[in-house]
Amino acid sequence: MGFEVDDQGFYGDFGGAYIPEMLYSNIRELENRYLEIIRSDEFQTEFRQLLKDYAGRPTPLFRAERLSAHFGTRIFLKREDLNHTGAHKINNTIGQILLARRLGKQRIIAETGAGQHGVATATVCALFGMHCIVYMGELDVERQAPNVKKMKMLGAEVVTVHSGNKTLKDATNEAIRDWINHPVDTHYIIGSVVGPHPYPDMVTRFQSVISEEIRIQLQEKTGRNYPDYLVACVGGGSNAAGAYYHYLEDKRVRLISAEAAGLGVESGMTAATSLLGTSGIIHGSRTLLMQDDDGQIEEPYSISAGLDYPGVGPLHAWLAKSGRATVFAATDEEALQAALLCSRKEGIIPALETAHALAVLEKITPGPDDVVVVNLSGRGDKDMETYINKLGI
């Protein structure tokens, strides 16, 4: 059983490109050209240079001594939070902006929920002088005001989306509609491993620099290049896909995905998509998603704006269904406590999304000599208001 995308754009039962004909030429152009462009030496040279000099890679792999002592195992944190703009998102936007330039596009569109991908897109658009339009749901614009200001300071146009439930799902719909209406000059930078083929594979490849570095860094620090456990949070799943990529076929590595249980998996207020979701189609991809018996897509809930997506990338649906990854769900409260623990034990305030991955450390039972890598996908600056309110700081 393989975990690479097949030539039809599927991971097992999931993936594909369920798009209306109005998007066919855009997707076809991308599908025909992305591998050739990404694999070219000239692209790789520029991509690697920007990851190093602009994003600040490689990010450190940090041996977290006090967390290790607390959990009785050997914990390493992959510090994606130290990237420029504060999360792994920049890896993908650098890759896609370079691709868009080679496709001759002048106009960039993106969706954003919490605003991290929007900021990362606005950032690379500023860097290359490209026109940038970010779609953001009305509720998220209110909840994430500082990120809206950042995008505007970076020169992006932020379009408030009033349709549907006014959150990430609807912002994505609106970005897709924009692309339908601008099929020639525009590239759509999707922020996660979701959407029609080739997006899930393309974004995974751009994020795979994370596992590439983990291999080298683990070799240096532990004398072997793989961990026993690899833990990452999954909303759409881009940081997890990047952290898993070079270990997908390596069965020595237990892949542990952390989803947002919200108020509890059975509470009805949750975003535990691969635990509760059923097969269906969202944003052009067949995957596991939250839906009712009429096939209407339901709005998930999580305290973390980056995890409340009703679907999950098709790779993750397949990893969960095939048993390659083990999925745990952490509640809002568990994530908050894990964020506090990481702050107090290691002096690192993680993003709320990342805190769900840290919370899962309570649910797995590695031995004292096992190596556990947690992908610390983002930093907690954007979540300070929530931490202050919920933790009574």
Added chain:
Amino acid sequence: MMNRIDRLFKETKGEILSVYITAGYPELGDTVPLLEALQNHGAHMVEIGIPFSDPLADGAVIQDSSQVALRNGMKLDLLFKQLEGIRPAIHMPLVLMGYLNPVLQMGMDTFLGRCRHTGIDGVIIPDLPPAEYDARYREMFSAYGVHNSLLITPHTDENRIRRIAELSGGFLYLVADSSTTGARNSIGDHQVEYFRRIHDMGLPVPGLIGFGISNRETFLTACKFARGAIIGSAFIRAIGESGTLSLQQKVEMFIKEIRGA
């Protein structure tokens, strides 16, 4: 019995007017009364939209009507129940138009069985890729006698147009411009060039032009190059307007304006 869509194209000499409605809009019980009014006032065919939470290809007007319909309680199962027994009083062809996810949740086989049972002649599922239709569902559609009309756009290349036309049953849906529904309300020179190009290809299936057909002028322009046209957003907007007119009167006024009667 010949499929009503095929009979319509065979027997109609003039322009064909197809109208899109959203099931369960403006009120939950309006689906069948709208069909009756549209038939009485001279629409040739109706596309009944299955409301969906995430209508990617639709502009604001149809999105809003879908949201209202869902809030009204419309579901695919209920729609089939509403359509129970409408034949033969409704004798014009009827097409269901909707996104793939609700259809897949019902199951394609059940869906097509209920289409056949209620007298639905064709379906349009914009996000069902032609290749997947061909590989997985074409024989099933054929067995139930339900047509699947596929879409082409100004960016669809010639080989693909021929392939899609060959797969299309009933009619080929010519999307008038690179746009979501209701985004345009005029027809430009580049579109006329595209309509002429498709017309001159001599495809084996008749074409209907949709997206951006909003009034008599755009309707007549479209009809110069295709057998007829489909009006969606403009009609939804007209029946959604508040005021003293009854639903029947709104339909009558709208159709009269389009047909110049």
